[in-house]
Amino acid sequence: MSGEVTMPHNGIVCKSDILKKIDSTEMPLIEQPVKKLPSVTISTASVSKSSTSSSSSSTSSHISCTADSGIGSLIDDRSDLTEQLFVDPNLYVDIGNGDYCCPASPTTVPGRIVSSNSLESPARTTPSRPARRQRTTSVNSQSTTANPAECIIRANNRTIYTAGRPPWYNCAGQQVEPFVIGVCGGSASGKTTVAQKIIESLSVPWVTLLSMDCFYKILTEKQHEQALLNEYNFDHPDAFDIDLLVEVLTKLKEGRMVEVPIYNFVTHSRESKTKTMYGANVIIFEGILAFHSPEILKLLDMKVFVDTDADIRLARRLKRDISQRGRDLSGVLKQYLTMVKPSYANYIAPTMAHADIIVPRGGENKVAIHLIVQHVHTQLQLRGFKLRETLVNSYKDQPMPESLHLLPPTPQIKGLHTFIRCRSTSRDEFIFYSKRLIRLVIEYALSLFPFKTTTVETPQGVLYEGKRMGSRKICGVSILRAGETMEQAICDVCKDIRIGKILIQTNRNTGEPELYYLRLPKDIKDYKVILMDATVATGAAAMMALRVLLDHDVPEENIILASLLMAEIGVHSIAYAFPKVKIVTSALDPEVNDKFYVIPGIGNFGDRYFGTEPSDDYL
Amino acid sequence: MADSTIITTENHVESSDSNGETHSGSITSVSNTSAVMIASLKAPEILEEYGPNLKLLDCNSQVAELLTIIRDKNTTRSDFKFYADRLIRLVIEESLNQLPYSDCRVETPTGATYDGLKYQAGNCGVSIIRSGEAMEQGLRDCCRSIRIGKILVESDADTHEARVVYARFPDDIASRQVLLMYPIMSTGNTVLQAVNVLKEHGVPESCIILSNLFCTPIAAKTVVGAFPKLKILTSELHPVAPNHFGQKYFGTD
Numbered sequence: 026m027s028g029e030v031t032m033p034h035n036g037i038v039c040k041s042d043i044l045k046k047i048d049s050t051e052m053p054l055i056e057q058p059v060k061k062l063p064s065v066t067i068s069t070a071s072v073s074k075s076s077t078s079s080s081s082s083s084t085s086s087h088i089s090c091t092a093d094s095g096i097g098s099l100i101d102d103r104s105d106l107t108e109q110l111f112v113d114p115n116l117y118v119d120i121g122n123g124d125y126c127c128p129a130s131p132t133t134v135p136g137r138i139v140s141s142n143s144l145e146s147p148a149r150t151t152p153s154r155p156a157r158r159q160r161t162t163s164v165n166s167q168s169t170t171a172n173p174a175e176c177i178i179r180a181n182n183r184t185i186y187t188a189g190r191p192p193w194y195n196c197a198g199q200q201v202e203p204f205v206i207g208v209c210g211g212s213a214s215g216k217t218t219v220a221q222k223i224i225e226s227l228s229v230p231w232v233t234l235l236s237m238d239c240f241y242k243i244l245t246e247k248q249h250e251q252a253l254l255n256e257y258n259f260d261h262p263d264a265f266d267i268d269l270l271v272e273v274l275t276k277l278k279e280g281r282m283v284e285v286p287i288y289n290f291v292t293h294s295r296e297s298k299t300k301t302m303y304g305a306n307v308i309i310f311e312g313i314l315a316f317h318s319p320e321i322l323k324l325l326d327m328k329v330f331v332d333t334d335a336d337i338r339l340a341r342r343l344k345r346d347i348s349q350r351g352r353d354l355s356g357v358l359k360q361y362l363t364m365v366k367p368s369y370a371n372y373i374a375p376t377m378a379h380a381d382i383i384v385p386r387g388g389e390n391k392v393a394i395h396l397i398v399q400h401v402h403t404q405l406q407l408r409g410f411k412l413r414e415t416l417v418n419s420y421k422d423q424p425m426p427e428s429l430h431l432l433p434p435t436p437q438i439k440g441l442h443t444f445i446r447c448r449s450t451s452r453d454e455f456i457f458y459s460k461r462l463i464r465l466v467i468e469y470a471l472s473l474f475p476f477k478t479t480t481v482e483t484p485q486g487v488l489y490e491g492k493r494m495g496s497r498k499i500c501g502v503s504i505l506r507a508g509e510t511m512e513q514a515i516c517d518v519c520k521d522i523r524i525g526k527i528l529i530q531t532n533r534n535t536g537e538p539e540l541y542y543l544r545l546p547k548d549i550k551d552y553k554v555i556l557m558d559a560t561v562a563t564g565a566a567a568m569m570a571l572r573v574l575l576d577h578d579v580p581e582e583n584i585i586l587a588s589l590l591m592a593e594i595g596v597h598s599i600a601y602a603f604p605k606v607k608i609v610t611s612a613l614d615p616e617v618n619d620k621f622y623v624i625p626g627i628g629n630f631g632d633r634y635f636g637t638e639p640s641d642d643y644l
Numbered sequence: 645m646a647d648s649t650i651i652t653t654e655n656h657v658e659s660s661d662s663n664g665e666t667h668s669g670s671i672t673s674v675s676n677t678s679a680v681m682i683a684s685l686k687a688p689e690i691l692e693e694y695g696p697n698l699k700l701l702d703c704n705s706q707v708a709e710l711l712t713i714i715r716d717k718n719t720t721r722s723d724f725k726f727y728a729d730r731l732i733r734l735v736i737e738e739s740l741n742q743l744p745y746s747d748c749r750v751e752t753p754t755g756a757t758y759d760g761l762k763y764q765a766g767n768c769g770v771s772i773i774r775s776g777e778a779m780e781q782g783l784r785d786c787c788r789s790i791r792i793g794k795i796l797v798e799s800d801a802d803t804h805e806a807r808v809v810y811a812r813f814p815d816d817i818a819s820r821q822v823l824l825m826y827p828i829m830s831t832g833n834t835v836l837q838a839v840n841v842l843k844e845h846g847v848p849e850s851c852i853i854l855s856n857l858f859c860t861p862i863a864a865k866t867v868v869g870a871f872p873k874l875k876i877l878t879s880e881l882h883p884v885a886p887n888h889f890g891q892k893y894f895g896t897d
Contacts, residue, residue, distance in 0.1 A: 433702065436761055437741040443760025447750035461737070461786060468734060472706030481716035484888045491712025492705050518730060520723075618754065628753025 203233075204404050205278055205308045205324055206397075209315035209376055210331030211369045212260065213341040215387030216311045219331050222388050223309065226398040233277060233302055237312020239285050240270040244293035252293060255360045260368030262317050271320045277308055278324055282576050306405060316376035326404070329397060330380035333387045335366075425593070425613070426600030432469050432611045438462065442612055445589075446627050455633055459559075462589055462611055463514040467555070470587040470609040471518065474499070474553055500552040502545065504529055504570050507559035507631035511587065515555060525549065527573060529566040531621070538565045543573060550578035556586045559630040561610070562621045564595030571603050581605040589630070590614060592623045693861075694868045701738050701879040707731070711879065714857075715886050724892050731857060731879060732782035732827070739855040739877045740786060743767060743821055764821075768814055772797060772826040772838050775890035779825040779855060793817065795841055797834045806833040808841045818846030824854045829878075830885045832863030836870055849873040858885050 206223065210216045217236075224232045241264055244252060251257040258264065269286070276283045284299035316322055316330070339361060346357045377383060384393040432438055444450055444458040475495040483489050501515040502525040512524055528542035546552065554574060561567050567586055574584055582605040591610040594617050599608060616624040632638040701707055710731040713719050719727075740763075748762035769783045770793040780792055793813035799806050814820065822842060826835055835854060842852055849871050856878040864881060867874065891897035 435738075435741045436743075436745050436763075437737055439761050440745060440763055443748055443750055443758065443762060446752045446758045446760065448753045449751075457788065464733065465737060468706060468730070469704075472704035474705075476705035476709060479712065481712055482718070483715045483884070483886060484717045485884050485886065487884050489712065489715045489882075489884075491715065492708035493712060494705075494709055520726065622754050624754055625752045625756035625758040626754045633753070 203278060203280065203306055203308050204401055205274070205310060205326045206401070207315045207321070207325035207328045208309060208311040208331060209328070209373070209380070210313070210333065210387075211335070211338050211373050212313055212365055213338045213345070214331045214333035216313075216331050218388030219329065219384060219394065220309045220311050222394045223397055223401075224307075226394055227307060227401060232307045232309065235274065235277065235285065235302070235308060235310045237265065237270065237310070237315060239288050239300075240266045240273075240312075241288045241293070242266050243295060249293050255356060258364045258368065260313060260365050260372070262314050262372055265312075265314060267318045267321070271318065271324075274308075274310060274321060274324050277302065280572075280576055281578070307401065313373055314376070316379045317372060322379055327382070327397070327400065328380045330377045330383045331387050332377065332383050332385050335369075425596060426604070426608075428600045428604060428606060429596050429608045429610070429613075430469070430473060431613060432465060432609070434612075438465065438611055441465075442590075446625065448628065452633065452636055459510065459589065459630075459634065460514065463511045464517065466587050466589060466609060466611050467511065467514045467518050470555055470585050470607075471499075473585055473607050473609065496553055498552045499555065500525060500546050500549065501555045501557060502527060502549075502570070502574065504556065504558040504566055505542070506635065508557040510559055510630070510634050511557040515557070523552070525554075527570045529569050531566070538569050540569055540573065545574075545577060549574070550580075552579070553583045554579055554585070556584055557588070558586070559589050559634075560623060560627060561586075561588045561591040561595040561599070562617045562623050563592070564598040565621075567595065567599055568602055571599070571606060575603075585609055590623060590627055592617045694864050695872070697872065697874060698864055698868055698876045698878070699738075699742070700881065701735055701877065703879070707734065707879060710734075714889070721892060721895060728778065728857075728889070728893055729782065732779045733785060735855050735857060735877060735879055736779065736782040736786055736823075739823055739853050742853045742875050742877060766816075766819060767821045767823065768793060768817060769823045769825060770795060770813065770817075770838070770842065772824070772834060773810070774894065775827050776825040778827060778890070778893045783823065783825065791820075793822075795838045797837045799833075804833075806837045808837050811841050811845075813842075813845055817842070820847070820851070822847050822852045824852055826854065827857040828885050828887060828889045829856055829859045829863035829867070830887060831860075832866035832870075835863070835867055839867075839871055839874060850875075853877065858882065858889070860885050 206220075208216045208220050210219075220234055224234070241259070244257070248257050252259075273283045273285060283302050285302050286295040286299055288294075289296050310321075310325070315325075316328060322328070342361065342365075343354070343357055346352045347354060382393065382397060384390050384397075388394075441458050441462045445455055445462065450458075471494075476492040477495050478490060479493045480488050480490050499519055500523040501512060501519075503509045503512050505526055505528040509526070515522055516524070523546040525545035526542070527540070527545075529538050529540055531537070532539050556567070556570055556574065558567055558570070567588075571584065571586065575581060581603055584603075584605075585607045586599065587609045589610065590612050591608070592614050596608055596610075596613065599606065614623045614626055618624050622628070627633070629638070710727050713723060713727040714731065743763055745761045745763045748760050750758050750760055752758050767787070768791040769780065769787075771777045771780050773794055773796040777794075783790060783792070791814045794811070795808060796810035797806050798809045824835070824838060824842070826838070829835055839849070839852060839854075843849065850873040852871075852874050854867070854874060854876045856876060857880070859876070859878040859881050860883055861881055862883075863885075864876070864878075867876060888897060
């Protein structure tokens with residue numbers, strides 16, 4: 026059923042464009058020829074992933090059709106529905122910030138209740154079957170639109186996925202405000218197409234696309250019945266939960282993590298699960314009534330109105346509703362005439378006055394999109410996202426900050442450092458002695474948490490005044506890969522501790538850190554957090570990790586950054602950006618070289634610990 | 645083969661320790677009234693009273709918590725062992741600080757030089773059976789292949805006099821630095837005997853480092869008085885020693 030309705034505007038066509046681009050831009054980096062992916066799982070995942078998202082174009086477009094599709098689709102044959110509804114979660118590729126790029130809202134597939142159970146049912150979405158299109162997503166344009174196999178650079182046994190999240194804050198660790206684009210337009214006018222074209226042409230690595238569809242109000246039983254009879258007006262401003270929308274968009278603009286509701290168009294209520302989204306360099310917000318609320322208008326940096334001819338919009342709706350959902354012509358027309366058209370005239374068309382740019386003909390209008398992209402680029406450049414070099418060159422010759430807690434420099438610690446710094450130390454010894462040092466660092470870090478005085482009874486019959494830790498809720502967060510080496514020590518010291526992980530890698534092109542992966546304990550905001558990284562040079566990765574924690578609402582004073590070795594420069598940067606974060610390290614080195622290694626340093630701690638040093642044969 | 649004997653003798657030792665405690669004047673009143681709180685001594689007082697060779701583990705909040713958990717009678721055995729091991733590890737690490745070292749310069753993988761230091765070879769551990777053995781693992785975790793000798797000190801049930809009944813050391817112990825491990829010191833008698841044995845084997849007093857968790861001021865005075873050159877490292881100086889340590893750690897209470 027997918028073939029006949031595939032719209033020309035999204036899906037495979039754009040994808041191959043991106044593929045080409047990546048091929049040409051990234052290939053020079055590759056020092057060894059790209060091999061076929063050895064891992065079957067990855068390649069399978071990538072195939073099905075691209076096909077699911079590409080085939081998404083075949084499912085319907087706009088939401089207002091949900092209302093009218095009610096009855097018609099109840100008659101739909103079940104197997105067909107199953108194909109659309111059940112999306113194997115394994116097929117989605119993790120795009121690095123911890124959420125999956127699966128569509129947020131089960132858009133327009135009525136007739137059957139989607140429960141979380143059924144989502145996990147064994148029904149498979151085969152590559153040829155259609156899936157819903159992405160409505161709301163935090164997108165890394167490269168990783169999600171291109172076949173992942175093409176984003177991999179292999180060099181010296183190192184695999185780099187060119188798709189992390191670059192810094193979204195300035196060198197003082199403060200949030201750089203993202204650029205928010207609002208896209209408004211009538212139903213089936215091609216807003217999403219325009220949004221996607223903008224994302225593709227921007228080639229900004231981190232974009233969040235937020236759809237207004239997620240913010241439909243929960244319907245009462247009566248309204249639900251109306252909806253089934255095509256008599257509930259989904260195109261009216263009252264159908265949206267504007268307050269929640271403003272809250273979410275404001276938080277996104279502050280770069281914070283938000284929970285976006287997932288609206289179930291079958292039950293007309295929100296699902297218990299929500300979708301986690303993150304602030305980004307560029308946020309695109311699209312919806313039929315995107316410009317309706319004055320509060321939202323204030324949040325938008327650029328307002329784009331997609332003005333597609335009414336005939337074309339009706340034609341698209343008819344085609345979609347009739348051929349895809351088996352609805353009859355009169356029903357679709359009735360809904361269009363009684364609700365969609367009047368709503369457009371009353372609420373949508375007037376908001377065109379707020380628009381900065383009006384795009385006629387929607388996604389086909391290349392000139393308009395080019396203009397938009399150029400403007401966004403200028404704006405982004407003004408905000409400045411260059412980080413690492415700024416960090417290296419500031420804060421010279423200043424006294425060390427108060428938030429730095431250096432372990433007492435005992436002979437023992439110096440002796441351990443001698444072992445792990447020596448280049449000829451064998452891996453066996455390196456691991457053993459660094460573990461000992463890590464243990465000391467962790468013990469010391471724990472002593473910096475608040476304690477309260479308590480009195481306990483002893484078996485000797487006397488009372489004993491001692492101390493207990495103020496809060497039992499402690500969790501460790503390691504910055505992969507080197508920070509992982511510290512996990513064992515913290516588990517040895519704290520029983521049943523929860524461990525979060527953050528993967529940050531340096532982009533070898535730009536020298537900037539990029540965020541790839543994130544898994545944190547639920548409710549991390551209630552925990553005291555020990556953030557672990559083996560070495561801190563410029564502090565760029567640590568700052569990104571700290572920024573992530575802050576974005577998850579962890580109070581700054583509840584974080585301890587523990588590290589074996591830090592460069593003075595990194596300490597300064599972190600302390601300046603996050604003065605309340607306690608910094609714990611066992612040694613402080615004066616310099617960082619041009620490869621961002623600490624001098625005299627340890628070398629690449631992760632490589633030495635895990636035994637992945639580049640051997641001389643490959644250099 | 646000697647397991648049962650060792651355990652019984654050990655019980656003797658411990659009971660004699662606590663007996664010794666009640667005999668000593670200032671503490672008798674304490675044992676009778678259960679609600680009395682006794683504070684432990686702080687580092688500056690110790691330096692003044694016992695000289696520079698008695699060192700106290702830097703008592704940060706974290707260490708204080710460990711001490712509290714070990715002292716608390718409501719602590720489960722599993723927690724007790726877990727936190728005791730943590731404290732032992734810290735005490736052992738700190739004891740190793742007392743070992744002699746020499747300067748050493750190494751080249752780092754980045755090509756720079758690092759001015760470090762190197763510990764001299766030829767150290768060994770000696771544990772006093774039974775509770776001292778609880779600290780062996782902590783030492784092993786820090787020094788993987790270190791030699792460990794053992795001493796069994798038995799107390800006479802009637803006279804409370806401690807005497808050594810078993811001692812096994814590396815042959816060349818006289819030329820080594822010795823880390824003597826014994827977690828609880830109430831009277832110090834056991835340690836006195838152990839040090840005497842070591843001296844009989846030719847180990848100089850100044851080459852012995854005593855690793856200890858809980859020490860009473862009386863014991864500290866006794867040991868420092870008898871062996872002024874012996875280095876002592878403890879985590880707490882408190883008039884009441886947690887004499888249940890060995891039994892709870894090994895689960896024979």
